[in-house]
Amino acid sequence: MYRDYRDYKQTSYIRGLTLMRRTSRKQPSFALRRRRQQLLRQLPPLERLLRGSLIERYKPCGKPGCKCAHGPGHGPKYYLSVSYSGRRPQMDYVPQEYHAQITEYLAHHRQVREILEEICEINRELLRRREAL
Numbered sequence: 001m002y003r004d005y006r007d008y009k010q011t012s013y014i015r016g017l018t019l020m021r022r023t024s025r026k027q028p029s030f031a032l033r034r035r036r037q038q039l040l041r042q043l044p045p046l047e048r049l050l051r052g053s054l055i056e057r058y059k060p061c062g063k064p065g066c067k068c069a070h071g072p073g074h075g076p077k078y079y080l081s082v083s084y085s086g087r088r089p090q091m092d093y094v095p096q097e098y099h100a101q102i103t104e105y106l107a108h109h110r111q112v113r114e115i116l117e118e119i120c121e122i123n124r125e126l127l128r129r130r131e132a133l
Contacts (some may be wrong), residue, residue, distance in 0.1 A: 029131050036122045039114060040114045049064070050105035052082035061118070 027035075058075035060068040068074050078094040080102060094102050126133050 015092060029126060029129060032125060037115045037117055039119050039122075042109055042111075043115055044108040048105050048111070049109045050080070050102060051109050052080045052106065053082050054099075054106060055079040055091070 010124045056076045056078055057070075058073035059077065060066070061072040063069070078096070078099050080094050081089045081090075083089045123133050
């Protein structure tokens with residue numbers, strides 16, 4: 001049985017957008033356009049985006065005398081997990097020297113999504129007012 005989308009809890013990401021929606025209705029149109037320009041300047045370099053999640057894993061090696069037999073295992077080892085609709089998530093090993101860069105690229109992706117959502121809300125409010133986008 002499929003659950004209705006209203007059964008799911010709202011995330012803080014959505015709540016933040018809802019708050020923006022309420023405040024945008026009180027702002028004059030020129031302020032909304034100025035905010036939209038500020039958001040465009042805040043976009044990170046688009047060639048530095050990566051979608052997915054970084055997974056940290058500890059794995060035991062299987063040797064009975066190794067310290068990992070009684071602890072969490074060797075690691076941390078990092079994997080990039082990317083989900084696709086209708087398929088299992090794809091996992092790619094991330095070498096330790098790329099960890100910081102991958103973390104930055106993932107943060108850029110989240111930042112771009114948040115900025116685009118806010119720009120869409122501004123454009124929607126301007127449309128509601130029947131003003132030039």
